[in-house]
Amino acid sequence: MKRITALFATDFSSSAENALNYFINFARPFEVKLYVLHVVEVPLIPTEVPYERLFDKQISDKKDLGAKLMKTTTRILELCNNVEVNHILAEGDPQEEINKASDKCNADLIIMGNKKGGFFTRIFSGDTVAGMIENGSRKILAISEDVHFRPIKTIVYACAISVRDHNNINELSEYAKAFDAEIIILNVRDKLEQEYPEIAAVMLDEIMDHVHYKNIKLITKTGTNISAIIKKFIDEIDTDLVVMATHHRSFFEAILTGSTTEKSIEYSKPSYAHISSSG
Secondary structure (H helix, E strand, C coil), rough: CCCEEEEECCCCCHHHHHHHHHHHHHHCCCCEEEEEEEECCCCCCCCCCCCHHHHHHHHHHHHHHHHHHHHHHHHHHCCCCCCEEEEEECCCHHHHHHHHHHHHHCCEEEEEEEECCHHHCCCCCHHHHHHHHCCCCCEEEEECCCCCCCCEEEEEECCCCHHHHHHHHHHHHHHHHHHEEEEEEEEECHHHHHCCCHHHHHHHHHEEEEEEEECEEEEEEECCCCHHHHHHHHCCCCCEEEEECCHHHHHHHHEEEECCCHHHHCCCCCCCCCCECCC
């Protein structure tokens, strides 16, 4: 059984609770060590507020938040017998504290709720999830608040395929095996050279030699509107999990640039999540 160390970052919102529910189901085939983290953003002290009153309120808030973390921990333990749970209460900038905690516990995955509005739309709003996905060094499982878990049968790994993807696909295959899922490598390119079909066949052979997981296929799509191509593809084949590697800077940046239409694309399917793999 694969062992996962995961960090669940929660603000106790409905989207965070939905992400936790998703992960509890996602994690059932694995042995899991889970850290539940809440970050308190520390405001500047207003001069008109007496320090003693502010300090008393902070102590009271910490007690309440600690109780909420304990309640979340208890609920996880009641639902799962394959999970070891710890909780962390931190103060500071959420993105910075999540990165610190994930490094300290050496997390394989950071679990985060993503407010409704679509992954590529939210990436421009400066929220914590978007910042973590774009800039983080850990893998992110970001669950939109209208997405509910269902057995994972189809995983799409969207990239401009290269040898740098072998390790990511190898690691992804460990998750795919647990669900007996098919991995589709969606290779998106702006144009195709005449000899590309033979090159693609060689690349797939190299991947199969490296990964040792047989339920994988490679599909190539061409076009300049990368996010639209990905959206159309995952809608057409009823995708359960979308995976992207942010180490493909040119590929990832192509999704984050372009026309207003491209920026505002939302995934409307109620059946996907995102793992951002920084490799």
